[in-house]
Amino acid sequence: MPETDNTEARILEAAKQVFYRKGLDGARMQEIADEAGINKAMLHYYFRTKEKLFDKIFLEALGKILPKIATTLGSDAPLAEKFDVISGYYHDLLLSTPYLPVFVVQTLQHNPDRLLQFIITQSGINPAETFGKFLMQIQQEVALGNIRPIDPRHLVLNLISMCVFPFMMRPMFIRIIGMKDEAFEAFVNERRHLVPQLIMQSIQPDQPPPD
Amino acid sequence: MPETDNTEARILEAAKQVFYRKGLDGARMQEIADEAGINKAMLHYYFRTKEKLFDKIFLEALGKILPKIATTLGSDAPLAEKFDVISGYYHDLLLSTPYLPVFVVQTLQHNPDRLLQFIITQSGINPAETFGKFLMQIQQEVALGNIRPIDPRHLVLNLISMCVFPFMMRPMFIRIIGMKDEAFEAFVNERRHLVPQLIMQSIQPDQPPPD
DNA sequence: GTCTATATGTTGATAGAC
DNA sequence: GTCTATCAACATATAGAC
Numbered sequence: 001m002p003e004t005d006n007t008e009a010r011i012l013e014a015a016k017q018v019f020y021r022k023g024l025d026g027a028r029m030q031e032i033a034d035e036a037g038i039n040k041a042m043l044h045y046y047f048r049t050k051e052k053l054f055d056k057i058f059l060e061a062l063g064k065i066l067p068k069i070a071t072t073l074g075s076d077a078p079l080a081e082k083f084d085v086i087s088g089y090y091h092d093l094l095l096s097t098p099y100l101p102v103f104v105v106q107t108l109q110h111n112p113d114r115l116l117q118f119i120i121t122q123s124g125i126n127p128a129e130t131f132g133k134f135l136m137q138i139q140q141e142v143a144l145g146n147i148r149p150i151d152p153r154h155l156v157l158n159l160i161s162m163c164v165f166p167f168m169m170r171p172m173f174i175r176i177i178g179m180k181d182e183a184f185e186a187f188v189n190e191r192r193h194l195v196p197q198l199i200m201q202s203i204q205p206d207q208p209p210p211d
Numbered sequence: 212m213p214e215t216d217n218t219e220a221r222i223l224e225a226a227k228q229v230f231y232r233k234g235l236d237g238a239r240m241q242e243i244a245d246e247a248g249i250n251k252a253m254l255h256y257y258f259r260t261k262e263k264l265f266d267k268i269f270l271e272a273l274g275k276i277l278p279k280i281a282t283t284l285g286s287d288a289p290l291a292e293k294f295d296v297i298s299g300y301y302h303d304l305l306l307s308t309p310y311l312p313v314f315v316v317q318t319l320q321h322n323p324d325r326l327l328q329f330i331i332t333q334s335g336i337n338p339a340e341t342f343g344k345f346l347m348q349i350q351q352e353v354a355l356g357n358i359r360p361i362d363p364r365h366l367v368l369n370l371i372s373m374c375v376f377p378f379m380m381r382p383m384f385i386r387i388i389g390m391k392d393e394a395f396e397a398f399v400n401e402r403r404h405l406v407p408q409l410i411m412q413s414i415q416p417d418q419p420p421p422d
Numbered sequence: 423g424t425c426t427a428t429a430t431g432t433t434g435a436t437a438g439a440c
Numbered sequence: 441g442t443c444t445a446t447c448a449a450c451a452t453a454t455a456g457a458c
Binding site: 423427428429430431439440 | 443445448450451452453
């Protein structure tokens with residue numbers, strides 16, 4: 001079945017499956033070809049080298065996790081809504097793509113320079129600017145007495161940590177606790193709202209503000 | 212220099228460096244030999260295969276992260292002290308061994324069965340038992356009105372997430388924020404006490420208990 | 423125990439027919 | 441565009457001298 005465009009899409013989907021689970025070093029071109037139901041030579045016909053195919057997959061992966069947090073933090077929404085949006089987004093994403101976070105961190109541990117590649121091509125996002133806007137929002141809320149003073153870097157890192165890390169621990173977690181897959185998914189769905197609540201609670205001032 | 216015992220130790224140290232950074236698939240026996248300052252054939256003389264050498268390193272890595280949390284949670288110490296101990300332990304560990312957590316999660320994502328190997332040999336720890344003891348402590352504190360009702364699984368996962376995840380994000384984090392290594396280490400050292408404080412705060416009851 | 427040289431298998435990549 | 445057959449490079453592992 002000579003289907004030009006469809007074949008490329010099937011290769012990309014197969015490569016995603018294999019690369020996400022095994023990483024660049026562990027993945028085999030033969031396995032990707034099998035998963036795509038085509039021949040190994042086709043992979044090189046469409047993407048020349050394993051590295052080029054991998055780059056496509058990895059840059060797409062970064063595109064799923066980096067821009068969302070930047071745009072959300074830089075928006076005009078109230079703090080509580082931002083935390084809800086971010087938590088909901090990552091829980092949805094990682095319930096459907098569980099291997100994504102380990103794939104990304106392992107790739108960047110092996111070769112941190114791959115990140116630059118993404119930042120250059122995605123010139124749309126400016127970390128310093130969007131984060132600066134979020135910083136101003138924090139300072140305003142502090143000045144109004146709505147929240148206690150806090151380093152926004154810790155705040156964001158706490159939020160992302162509690163959303164993402166459980167999925168990285170999943171293989172270990174379910175085996176130690178003795179949990180089935182469905183139970184784990186119900187468990188992390190509880191966290192979807194629990195985590196932003198905890199974050200909001202952590203920035204409440206000691207005395208409640210006067211009405 | 213024919214030094215029997217010393218050579219084995221140097222191989223293990225070199226293997227740790229290379230495996231931690233690149234994982235099983237990315238590591239090369241030649242690179243381990245170079246790092247150890249010996250010949251490639253010596254690796255096989257001491258450890259037969261790459262897999263057997265890797266197992267030694269991986270099981271040691273699990274031994275650094277799993278037993279500590281189990282014994283601490285199962286102890287008789289008060290809750291706040293347990294959180295302090297765990298946070299301090301992981302921050303010390305990961306400041307000196309930054310590649311450890313990604314190494315472990317990537318290994319278990321590639322091959323989850325490796326965990327069983329550890330649990331079988333380390334028959335000393337019983338997750339259900341130690342965790343059950345921690346559960347009872349939580350229930351007692353709830354009954355006394357000292358803390359609000361909470362699922363201890365979420366509680367522990369939140370604690371570990373906020374301690375470990377920042378080190379996994381380190382390569383990405385420092386490049387996006389534009390942070391130097393020393394600044395990052397100062398940053399996570401702030402978290403050493405900040406995280407257990409946040410955890411304790413998250414379980415405080417809505418109304419303070421009567422004196 | 424330590425080394426050099428080599429065997430053996432695997433993998434990414436290409437050549438060429440259809 | 442798609443396939444089969446094959447190449448060339450590399451990596452693990454072993455043989456054998458010292």
